[in-house]
Each structure stands twice: as structure tokens, then as C-alpha cells.
Amino acid sequence: MSTVISTDAFTMQNVSKSFRYFRLEGLNLSLSQGQIMGLVGPNGAGKSTTIRLLMGLLQPETGSIQVQGHRMPDQGHVAKREVAFVSDEMSLFTTATLEWHMRFIASIYPDWDEVYARQLLKRFNLQPKQGIKGMSRGEHVKSMLLLALARRPRLLVLDEPTSGLDPVARHELLSELMQIVRDDTRSILFSSHNTLDVERISDQIAFIDRGRLVDARDKESFLERWRRLSIDVPAGVTLPRLAHVVDLSLGERLATLTTDHYEPALHSLLEKSGARVHEVQRMTLEEIFVASVMRSRTEGES
Amino acid sequence: MHSEFHISQTDPRPMYLQIKEQIRHRIAVGELKSGDEIPSIRALAAQIRVSVITIKRAYLELEMEGVIQTRQGRGSFVADDAQLGDSLKEQELDQHLIAAVQAGALAGITGEALLERLREIERIQGKRQS
Numbered sequence: 260m261s262t263v264i265s266t267d268a269f270t271m272q273n274v275s276k277s278f279r280y281f282r283l284e285g286l287n288l289s290l291s292q293g294q295i296m297g298l299v300g301p302n303g304a305g306k307s308t309t310i311r312l313l314m315g316l317l318q319p320e321t322g323s324i325q326v327q328g329h330r331m332p333d334q335g336h337v338a339k340r341e342v343a344f345v346s347d348e349m350s351l352f353t354t355a356t357l358e359w360h361m362r363f364i365a366s367i368y369p370d371w372d373e374v375y376a377r378q379l380l381k382r383f384n385l386q387p388k389q390g391i392k393g394m395s396r397g398e399h400v401k402s403m404l405l406l407a408l409a410r411r412p413r414l415l416v417l418d419e420p421t422s423g424l425d426p427v428a429r430h431e432l433l434s435e436l437m438q439i440v441r442d443d444t445r446s447i448l449f450s451s452h453n454t455l456d457v458e459r460i461s462d463q464i465a466f467i468d469r470g471r472l473v474d475a476r477d478k479e480s481f482l483e484r485w486r487r488l489s490i491d492v493p494a495g496v497t498l499p500r501l502a503h504v505v506d507l508s509l510g511e512r513l514a515t516l517t518t519d520h521y522e523p524a525l526h527s528l529l530e531k532s533g534a535r536v537h538e539v540q541r542m543t544l545e546e547i548f549v550a551s552v553m554r555s556r557t558e559g560e561s
Numbered sequence: 562m563h564s565e566f567h568i569s570q571t572d573p574r575p576m577y578l579q580i581k582e583q584i585r586h587r588i589a590v591g592e593l594k595s596g597d598e599i600p601s602i603r604a605l606a607a608q609i610r611v612s613v614i615t616i617k618r619a620y621l622e623l624e625m626e627g628v629i630q631t632r633q634g635r636g637s638f639v640a641d642d643a644q645l646g647d648s649l650k651e652q653e654l655d656q657h658l659i660a661a662v663q664a665g666a667l668a669g670i671t672g673e674a675l676l677e678r679l680r681e682i683e684r685i686q687g688k689r690q691s
Contacts, residue, residue: 295612437607455570462614479618482575541575
């Protein structure tokens with residue numbers, strides 16, 4: 260359809276949007292083709308606003324947004340063909356069946372893959388003849404995911420896709436998402452509270468809090484840079500001033516230090532002062548997320 | 562590959578290290594032989610449901626260590642080195658020995674005393690197995 264191959268699945272530059280009690284401020288975020296990005300943030304951080312801006316459902320006050328090379332929201336009608344979006348807040352027609360929705364979506368989107376849709380029915384354990392009204396919360400979510408996946412979109416955007424899913428359905432969904440990026444021109448953006456899922460399948464991770472981007476980088480650098488050090492501090496020893504200390508708790512003989520720029524040179528610096536590194540721990544994405552948000556809030560208040 | 566990879570999120574080792582060690586172990590025990598094709602980065606990512614970037618990192622490091630080779634457009638292969646399995650086995654052993662030396666130092670058991678301890682354990686193990 261479009262002959263121009265854009266390098267990014269989406270780009271947001273300096274995007275701001277205000278509401279009465281909330282402001283999304285100067286957001287810069289982009290995702291390369293073939294990658295999965297996990298968007299992590301507390302409730303009310305601006306995850307859904309970010310996604311709705313990206314989908315052209317909201318008009319930004321400043322900045323520019325491109326999705327699959329299309330300017331949003333003006334070219335949203337073109338982007339829509341290549342992008343599928345599922346949100347917790349959406350709802351299917353309660354008076355219709357899942358099969359009716361499948362026929363409906365297939366008639367609008369030419370890339371609809373009926374064979375894949377039938378496979379997903381089995382994998383997600385869904386009954387096509389079942390009315391939407393009689394569905395559980397999980398079945399409703401799975402139905403929306405099926406309708407999005409079977410369109411074979413270039414970019415799949417999921418707002419809290421695993422919330423409300425049982426562990427088996429979650430496992431199936433993660434498998435399907437990983438199958439999508441076997442094709443290095445297809446990309447996924449998803450927001451989630453489940454940091455274990457994000458840590459497992461994301462290539463890129465973005466933290467947002469209180470309407471601002473706290474940090475965004477590739478997952479391996481995230482996990483590689485953060486460490487928690489447990490340090491023995493003998494009597495009379497004072498720890499040197501160190502850069503990149505995110506958190507430091509000092510006891511009489513022990514200190515715990517969290518850094519976001521870990522490097523082996525830190526050991527020699529500490530040992531020169533007479534202290535001894537007892538243990539170096541890696542941190543989970545959840546711990547890194549909480550520490551990032553706490554630091555960003557302290558900086559914002561001072 | 563014949564047997565599946567399993568990535569644990571409760572293992573203290575990061576995921577890319579778990580993948581590296583599972584590939585090295587498969588070569589050490591002969592499940593994978595020199596010249597064998599291994600899955601592409603994206604295929605393995607889909608198979609074990611772990612991000613592409615993590616598999617990429619594991620493959621890159623294995624390549625730098627001379628364990629695998631990636632040929633542009635043709636896939637990734639176990640390095641063409643008949644001794645690779647043996648040398649990986651020795652490296653695995655060395656890691657355990659390093660840990661033993663460190664634990665020995667903590668307990669004040671070093672040098673001849675440590676070797677004597679090792680011989681003793683080897684003797685007990687031999688008895689148990691026969």
C-alpha cells in the first residue's frame with residue numbers, strides 16, 4: 260500500500276496534553292519495527308492517555324505523532340488499517356455473538372486471517388456461537404484479542420491485555436505475541452502492571468509516572484545498569500561520595516546502596532575507603548521501576 | 562533443537578545468561594555437535610517466549626566466545642571446532658573449582674588441605690556409585 264518504508268513503528272515527539280486534573284508533559288517515545296515495548300506506570304500515570312494519543316483518539320496540544328509513518332490524528336484513517344488496538348475499556352456488542360463480530364471485522368479489514376482466527380478460537384478456548392452478553396470478563400478480553408490478532412496488524416497496541424486473564428490464557432497470549440515478532444516488520448506496544456510479563460517479552464521498556472516519562476531504554480541495559488550493593492562498613496570508616504546513587508540506607512556497620520550505573524570500578528572506590536562490598540544483587544524490573552519512580556518523585560518535589 | 566529450553570524467572574541469573582549456559586551445556590554433553598544449526602534469534606524468542614533482544618545478547622556473546630557462528634542470511638551454527646564440547650566441559654568444571662577455592666578460603670581450607678579434601682570426596686563418591 261505505502262511504498263515508503265519507515266524505520267519506526269511509531270514516534271512521539273514532545274507530546275503534551277492537558278486535562279482538568281492531569282497533564283501529560285513533553286513525551287518523547289519511539290519504537291523500531293520488529294520490537295515489543297512494555298509501558299509501565301502506576302494507576303493514573305498517563306499510560307492510557309499516551310496510547311489514546313498514539314491511536315489518534317485524542318488531539319495533542321504540542322508535538323507530533325507518527326504511527327507506521329502516518330501523521331496522527333489527521334491520517335488516522337490510513338493508519339487504522341495497519342494498527343489494531345485493544346483496551347480494557349472497549350466493549351463488543353453485547354447483543355451479538357463472537358462469530359458475528361468475526362464476520363464484521365473480516366468485512367472491513369482485507370488482511371483478516373480466517374484460518375488463524377479459527378486456531379485462536381481453540382487456543383483461547385472460546386465458543387464462536389456464544390453471545391457476548393453471557394461471557395465472563397476473561398472471555399470478553401480474549402474475544403477482543405482474537406479480533407485484533409486475526410487482523411494481522413503491523414502494529415498491535417494493547418492496554419493492560421493480561422489483566423482479567425487466567426494464567427493459561429495469559430500464557431497463550433504471550434505465546435501469540437512472541438509469534439507476531441517472528442516477523443521483524445511487526446511491532447507491539449503494551450501497557451501492563453504485570454512487570455514479570457513486561458520483563459520477559461519486552462525489547463524496550465518505558466516507565467511513566469505523573470504524566471512524565473521517567474526512563475525509557477532497551478531492557479538489557481535497564482537490567483544491566485541497576486544493582487543493589489550490600490556493603491560492610493567497619494568502625495571509623497566513612498563511605499566516599501559516589502555518583503549515580505539512587506538510594507542509600509546506612510546502618511552502623513552495614514550500608515545498602517542502589518545504583519543505576521553499576522560498574523566494577525565501584526568496588527575499588529569503596530574498598531579504598533576501607534569498606535568492603537559484601538554482595539552485589541541484580542534487581543527485578545519491578546524493583547527498578549519502584550526505585551525509578553521514587554527518585555523521580557523526590558526530584559520533582561525538591 | 563531436540564529438547565526444549567526453559568527459562569526461569571526465579572533463577573537469580575539473568576535470562577540471557579540462562580540461555581547462554583543452556584546452549585553451552587547442550588554442546589558440552591553432545592546434544593548439539595559442531596556445525597549443527599541452532600534456531601534463529603526470532604525463532605528461539607518465539608519458542609521460549611523471551612524477548613528478541615535477550616536472545617540477541619546471548620547469541621552475540623556466544624559468538625564472541627567462539628561457541629557459535631552466525632552466517633549472514635543462513636542462520637546460526639555451533640562453531641566448527643571438534644574440541645569445543647570438551648573445552649566447554651572443562652570450562653564448566655573450572656567454574657565449580659573456582660567456587661570451591663573461594664568457599665575453601667572462607668573456611669580456611671586452602672592448598673594441600675583443599676586437595677586432600679577433594680580426594681576424600683572423590684573416594685566417597687566412588688564408593689557410593691559402585
